[in-house]
Amino acid sequence: MKTLFSRLVLAVTLLVSVTAAANAGSHQQGHGPDAWRVHGVASHDHLNARVGPGTSYFVIDALPYNARGIQVSYCTPTVTQQQFFGLTYQQQQRLNQYSAWCLVTWNGYQRGWVNRRFLTEDAY
Numbered sequence: 461m462k463t464l465f466s467r468l469v470l471a472v473t474l475l476v477s478v479t480a481a482a483n484a485g486s487h488q489q490g491h492g493p494d495a496w497r498v499h500g501v502a503s504h505d506h507l508n509a510r511v512g513p514g515t516s517y518f519v520i521d522a523l524p525y526n527a528r529g530i531q532v533s534y535c536t537p538t539v540t541q542q543q544f545f546g547l548t549y550q551q552q553q554r555l556n557q558y559s560a561w562c563l564v565t566w567n568g569y570q571r572g573w574v575n576r577r578f579l580t581e582d583a584y
Contacts, residue, residue, distance in 0.1 A: 503526075530582070532562045559577070562576050
């Protein structure tokens, strides 16, 4: 019985560690917030939405500095949790150096790709 309890505690500890690592800013695709909001954009500015994931793509739309209730369809680059933990530590660090871009919808319309660093969870 003691061995079973020890294994259960170990399993729960590993699960908590994996979950914490997965939420530590990696580029994994997974379950995220139900809604996002713009943050880090000055009140006199806006967040550009582009036709593709990067600054080399032209701006097609913009979100106000205080936009809330944003839906994220997809972010890139991305790997599954299994792929991420199959990478070496150096590969994980290299992946996390890439700027993430997310395809977003706001007010019922797909707006384009925005830089992930300007989005945060919305308690909407």
